[in-house]
Amino acid sequence: MLPIDPTTIDPADIGEKRTTLEMDHEEAVEHVRETFADAGFGFPAEFSPSELLNEKVDADRAPYYVLGACNPAVADRALDASDNRLGGLFPCNVVVWQEEPGLQTVYHVSIMRLARLTGMAPDDDEMADIIDQTGELVEEAYENL
16 A cells, blocks of 8 residues: 555646647657757666567557656755665656657656655755756756757
8 A cells, every 4th residue: 555645646746747749759859858958957868668668578659768867966966965865766757758640748757856755855955955956947948848
């Protein structure tokens, strides 16, 4: 049994962001990559679960891509603030999936908010500042998508 009721969590509590782009999948992935880079993120990890699953288990999945975004200065602060535990959630994933050809969804949740919500990170002023900083960076990227 879960210690909290997930149905009572407001999407804002986990920093959920979602938007739709009218472009092909590869173009959307590149657009998201460029837009998040302009907001201060790098991408130490990227992969396509759909390609992997289609190859390994013949899943017949539509294009789905994960961009593992990271702002090193914020990540460094988050590791210190969480006694290194927040690294278990790194990187901050931005996901692009194809709803239909020419229509892509871009989705993100805040690992900083999730870490605080689950107790992996403290509920203190330092973590609140880190959450605010990452939230501003993500908000800037989404405004520019």
